Amino acid sequence: MAYRSMLSVLTDPKLVDPTLAQGIALAQEMDAHYDALCLGVDRSQTGYYYAGANAMILQETLNRAQQESEALEKSATDLLRASGVRWGTEAGVAQIADLGRHVAQRARFSDLVILPQPYGENTGAELEPTMEAALFEGQAPVLMIPTDCDPIRAPKKVSIGWNESSEALVAVRAALPFLIKADTVHVVVIDPPTHGPNRSDPGGMLSQYLARHGVRVEIDVLSKTLPRVSDVLMRHAKDAQCEMLVMGAYGHSRFREAILGGATRNMLEQAEIPVFLAH
Numbered sequence: 001m002a003y004r005s006m007l008s009v010l011t012d013p014k015l016v017d018p019t020l021a022q023g024i025a026l027a028q029e030m031d032a033h034y035d036a037l038c039l040g041v042d043r044s045q046t047g048y049y050y051a052g053a054n055a056m057i058l059q060e061t062l063n064r065a066q067q068e069s070e071a072l073e074k075s076a077t078d079l080l081r082a083s084g085v086r087w088g089t090e091a092g093v094a095q096i097a098d099l100g101r102h103v104a105q106r107a108r109f110s111d112l113v114i115l116p117q118p119y120g121e122n123t124g125a126e127l128e129p130t131m132e133a134a135l136f137e138g139q140a141p142v143l144m145i146p147t148d149c150d151p152i153r154a155p156k157k158v159s160i161g162w163n164e165s166s167e168a169l170v171a172v173r174a175a176l177p178f179l180i181k182a183d184t185v186h187v188v189v190i191d192p193p194t195h196g197p198n199r200s201d202p203g204g205m206l207s208q209y210l211a212r213h214g215v216r217v218e219i220d221v222l223s224k225t226l227p228r229v230s231d232v233l234m235r236h237a238k239d240a241q242c243e244m245l246v247m248g249a250y251g252h253s254r255f256r257e258a259i260l261g262g263a264t265r266n267m268l269e270q271a272e273i274p275v276f277l278a279h
Helices: 013-030 055-081 096-107 127-137 166-174 176-181 204-211 229-239 254-260 263-270
Strands: 005-010 033-042 086-095 112-116 142-145 157-161 184-190 217-222 244-248 275-278
Touching (some): 005 096, 013 112, 055 086, 157 166, 184 204, 204 217, 229 244, 229 263
Parallel strands (some): 005 033, 112 142
């Protein structure tokens, strides 16, 4: 079991090298085809901007986006050509309001989408909708790469944030190519419910499922000793020296998480290791 078709969406010249370094490493490890979608993003907002704009200004923003996409494609081509993997690039222009459609169209036919961390200093506004489009409209798992993180190939220790949700189960199934190769997989359960069919054996059914795939599993039941679930998951991953974290994405609505916060958004903001997400 392996990923045979991988995709990265490139919109920021500063993030081309680390994103492609991770994609190339995995494509080499799994003998996969790796595509890079190089998008120049017109970040002007629809609506009020266009009311007072003339055709020259509108054309200038599109020309600038076109130049950005061509520069991104050149950088990607130079790196991919020297990598030895099977690859392809595509350049295009998208308005930020219509970005999701372009990303989802390619993500739908990819086994894994590799994207940079969407939050942080000097990050573009297009990174968040790019990730959400791959997860929701594209229905593809996403491997999020934190800033200044070394590429992973076959992580030896993996942590799973398990809360019995549908999103978490989808993520686990999608991550099986990684889990099967790992030496140890930690199923992390935080404050399991005191009532319910699995109250006496939290994480037991998932561990049985994984063990039948040959995955070497350990169950870690933890208390929520920090303010946020994401804090507990990240601290455990650091203590256990895990190289990757697997979790379901957006168990709450994206709007709710944007306003009130949530495990997915908090993890995307603070993660120091790659995070595998699926919805």
